[in-house]
Every structure is written in C-alpha cells, then in structure tokens.
Amino acid sequence: MKGKIKKIGVFTSGGDSPGMNAAIRSVVRSCAYMKIECMGIYRGYQGMIEGDFKPMDARSVNNIINKGGTILKSARCTDFHTKEGRQKAYDQLQAAGIDGLVVIGGDGSFTGALIFHKEFKVPIIGIPGTIDNDIFGTTYTLGFDTALNTVVEVIDKIRDTASSHNRLFFVEVMGRDVGHIALNAGVGAGAEEILIPEENLGLERLLDSLKRSKLSGKSSSIVVVAEGDKTGKNVFELKEYVEKHLPIYDCRVSVLGHMQRGGSPSCFDRVLASRMGVKAVEALIEGKTSLMVGIQDNKITLTPISKAIKGHTKIDKELLRVSDIMTV
Known part of the structure; x- marks a missing residue:
C-alpha cells in the first residue's frame, strides 16, 4: 500500500x-x-x-x-x-x-x-x-469537554437535593486510571472534596475535611470520586465509612456511569x-x-x-x- x-x-x-x-x-x-x-x-x-x-x-x-x-x-x-x-x-x-x-x-x-x-x-x-x-x-x-459539561450539570442538580435535605453526596465519575474528569468537574461544580487516583487523600484526611466543612457552616456537601480512586475499595464502602465515623452526615451515593459518554x-x-x-x-x-x-x-x-x-x-x-x- x-x-x-x-x-x-x-x-x-x-x-x-x-x-x-x-x-x-x-x-x-x-x-x-x-x-x-x-x-x-x-x-x-x-x-x-x-x-x-x-x-x-x-x-x-x-x-x-x-x-x-x-x-x-x-x-x-x-x-x-x-x-x-x-x-x-x-x-x-x-x-x-x-x-x-x-x-x-x-x-x-x-x-x-x-x-x-x-x-x-x-x-x-x-x-x-x-x-x-x-x-x-x-x-x-x-x-472530554462534553463529558465535563454533562457531569457539572448533573452535580448542580444533585446539589439542589443535597441542600434541601442537608445531605452528603458521593458522586462517582469515570476515570479508572486518571482523575481529569473528577478534578475539573469537581472544581467547576464547587465540590467540597475531590478524590482521584493520582492523589491518595486517605480516609482520615477525608473525615477531617468533612468535619471542617460542617464546622464552617456548610449544611450539605458534594464529594466527587473518580472510579479509580483508592481512598476506599469503592464509593459505597466510602459512604459506609463516613456514616460510621461521622453520623452527623446523611450520606447518599450517585454513580453517573455511562451517561457521561452520551449527549450532543x-x-x-x-x-x-x-x-x-x-x-x-x-x-x-x-x-x-x-x-x-x-x-x-x-x-x-x-x-x-x-x-x-x-x-x-x-x-x-x-x-x-x-x-x-x-x-x-
């Protein structure tokens, strides 16, 4: 050829x-x-x-x-x-x-x-x-840009219900090996914490951060989690850990999944x-x-x-x- x-x-x-x-x-x-x-x-x-x-x-x-x-x-x-x-x-x-x-x-x-x-x-x-x-x-x-816009739009909607019920939402986004979506969307959506594979925040530091958020007067919080993050075995275990050690929080999990791939x-x-x-x-x-x-x-x-x-x-x-x- x-x-x-x-x-x-x-x-x-x-x-x-x-x-x-x-x-x-x-x-x-x-x-x-x-x-x-x-x-x-x-x-x-x-x-x-x-x-x-x-x-x-x-x-x-x-x-x-x-x-x-x-x-x-x-x-x-x-x-x-x-x-x-x-x-x-x-x-x-x-x-x-x-x-x-x-x-x-x-x-x-x-x-x-x-x-x-x-x-x-x-x-x-x-x-x-x-x-x-x-x-x-x-x-x-x-x-990448479209996926970011999709994730930010969804997090904005989740925040509405989080603030209505004083809840902590763990939002899992795609990113098995890299945290580009989580980091950019987290900053764009004003997340309280962002967990990515490249930076191991650690469970204790996460708890300390959430405690500070509560003491500063925040009634609800959003934690954006890249699917490859190693802070917990998975986002559901992360939720259970926080609920156990910080019972002041009413926690929920939202896994965005393949909706991030779709759309105009x-x-x-x-x-x-x-x-x-x-x-x-x-x-x-x-x-x-x-x-x-x-x-x-x-x-x-x-x-x-x-x-x-x-x-x-x-x-x-x-x-x-x-x-x-x-x-x-």
Missing part, C-alpha cells in the same frame, strides 16, 4: 465519546474536498475483518455533527488480536482498494493500529476519542473534531503514518502513536491547589 493515497477508510473503535461523529464528518468532507474516495468501516476492527464497508460522500454525513455516539458503531474484536485476524482485515482493505486509515479511538485502538501498520505497512493516522483525556500528546481528547457534543468538541479530521486526511496525503493528531497550545499537532500510547498524562497540580483553596 505504497504510493499516492486514493481511498481512505475511517472507523471508530473502543468506547464511544461525544465528538466522534463530528470527526467522521470532518474526515469524509476533507476527502471530498481533496477529491479522494472515503470508505466508512463499520464496527471497528470487527467490521474491517468482515469487510463491513460503505462508501461515504459529503452528503452522507449531513446532520451528524451534533449527534453523540458514533454512526459507524464500535465493537470488541478478539479476532484482531491474532495474526490471522489481522491478515483477514488486510485482505478486505486490499479488495476494497483502501490504502490509508484514520482510526478514531483511545490507546487500545491505537495499539492495534500500530501493530497492523508494522505488519502490513498500511498508513494510519489516529484521532484521540475518549472522555477520560488520558492520551499523551494532546491537551484535550474528543469528548459541546461546541469545543465539534470544532476540535473538525480540526483534527482535516489534519488527519492531510497527513495521510502527505505520506505520513503512525501519528496521532492532537492539540497543544491551541495548535493542531502530530505525535508518534508509539509515544501517545506509552506516555502518561499528568494531573494539573495548579488545579489541585485551586481545589484545596476553594474548599475552605
């Missing part, structure tokens, strides 16, 4: 995130603008193995920029973990005349794409689509997806491969996928400091 790119395949893989459709739209319309054929690959790597392809033109992506999820669907694919499965995928791409790929997904999707390129030399460019914002090489991933993407995510899609197509046309499109200092950048999947994002220490000050 060397030489001039004539047909680009685009697909989404892994967990869905708001902004994926906007990125698909951008890739398809960039191809149309540059007079290159574009093929939608349905159900990620599984669809690639099965040849589940559909030609896409500028009109086929009408009215999707505002939609959450992904019109190309996503699916788990154990077959792609095998050399035989990847050979089938390559054969299907060959038969369809696809000579370049844009993959929209997270580190697992990028890892598969990198292996595929090394084996078959298919040019690939990645677009980071994950609400966790845990991909190295970009300040923001697609869906924010303007920020729509614009970011549009910029990233254009850059991905341009990179393939320029003969580049194994790179991820990102944004840093408000400029669209390219980072080797190998670095993107091996690097680690860092929590914003300044935002942690702001959080501590705001909980006084």
Whole structure:
C-alpha cells in the first residue's frame, strides 16, 4: 500500500465519546474536498475483518455533527488480536482498494493500529476519542469537554437535593486510571472534596475535611470520586465509612456511569473534531503514518502513536491547589 493515497477508510473503535461523529464528518468532507474516495468501516476492527464497508460522500454525513455516539458503531474484536485476524482485515482493505486509515479511538485502538501498520505497512493516522483525556500528546481528547459539561450539570442538580435535605453526596465519575474528569468537574461544580487516583487523600484526611466543612457552616456537601480512586475499595464502602465515623452526615451515593459518554457534543468538541479530521486526511496525503493528531497550545499537532500510547498524562497540580483553596 505504497504510493499516492486514493481511498481512505475511517472507523471508530473502543468506547464511544461525544465528538466522534463530528470527526467522521470532518474526515469524509476533507476527502471530498481533496477529491479522494472515503470508505466508512463499520464496527471497528470487527467490521474491517468482515469487510463491513460503505462508501461515504459529503452528503452522507449531513446532520451528524451534533449527534453523540458514533454512526459507524464500535465493537470488541478478539479476532484482531491474532495474526490471522489481522491478515483477514488486510485482505478486505486490499479488495476494497483502501490504502490509508484514520482510526478514531483511545490507546487500545491505537495499539492495534500500530501493530497492523508494522505488519502490513498500511498508513494510519489516529484521532484521540475518549472522555477520560488520558492520551499523551494532546491537551484535550474528543469528548472530554462534553463529558465535563454533562457531569457539572448533573452535580448542580444533585446539589439542589443535597441542600434541601442537608445531605452528603458521593458522586462517582469515570476515570479508572486518571482523575481529569473528577478534578475539573469537581472544581467547576464547587465540590467540597475531590478524590482521584493520582492523589491518595486517605480516609482520615477525608473525615477531617468533612468535619471542617460542617464546622464552617456548610449544611450539605458534594464529594466527587473518580472510579479509580483508592481512598476506599469503592464509593459505597466510602459512604459506609463516613456514616460510621461521622453520623452527623446523611450520606447518599450517585454513580453517573455511562451517561457521561452520551449527549450532543459541546461546541469545543465539534470544532476540535473538525480540526483534527482535516489534519488527519492531510497527513495521510502527505505520506505520513503512525501519528496521532492532537492539540497543544491551541495548535493542531502530530505525535508518534508509539509515544501517545506509552506516555502518561499528568494531573494539573495548579488545579489541585485551586481545589484545596476553594474548599475552605
């Protein structure tokens, strides 16, 4: 698959995130603008193995920029973990005349794409689509901003009922390995405490903080907990511990779950997806491969996928400091 790119395949893989459709739209319309054929690959790597392809033109992506999820669907694919499965995928791409790929997904999707390129030399460019914002090489991933807005809106509503009944709410948000959602949404929603995997607050310090909140005159409190936080075994055990040691609090738990993935993407995510899609197509046309499109200092950048999947994002220490000050 060397030489001039004539047909680009685009697909989404892994967990869905708001902004994926906007990125698909951008890739398809960039191809149309540059007079290159574009093929939608349905159900990620599984669809690639099965040849589940559909030609896409500028009109086929009408009215999707505002939609959450992904019109190309996503699916788990154990077959792609095998050399035989990847050979089938390559054969299907060959038969369809696809000579370049844009993959929209997270580190697992990028890892598969990198292996595929090394084996078959298919040019690939990645677009980071994950609400966790845990991909190295970009300040923001697609869906992160929308997820934050969703979480803040929900916490605002929970606070209404918390203040009405003088309750303490533990709100669990997504973030198995990183606390970007919890930290940013917690500050934005005015949470009294924020528990994230990167900073082990400790049960005693949490109790001390909640005692201070009560003594300062707060009648209700919100504690935002990233699902990967290790302060307790889980958010329900955390609630029981606080109830046992601080019976003055009437505690409740709200696990936000998959609602954080859904919804219409924010303007920020729509614009970011549009910029990233254009850059991905341009990179393939320029003969580049194994790179991820990102944004840093408000400029669209390219980072080797190998670095993107091996690097680690860092929590914003300044935002942690702001959080501590705001909980006084």
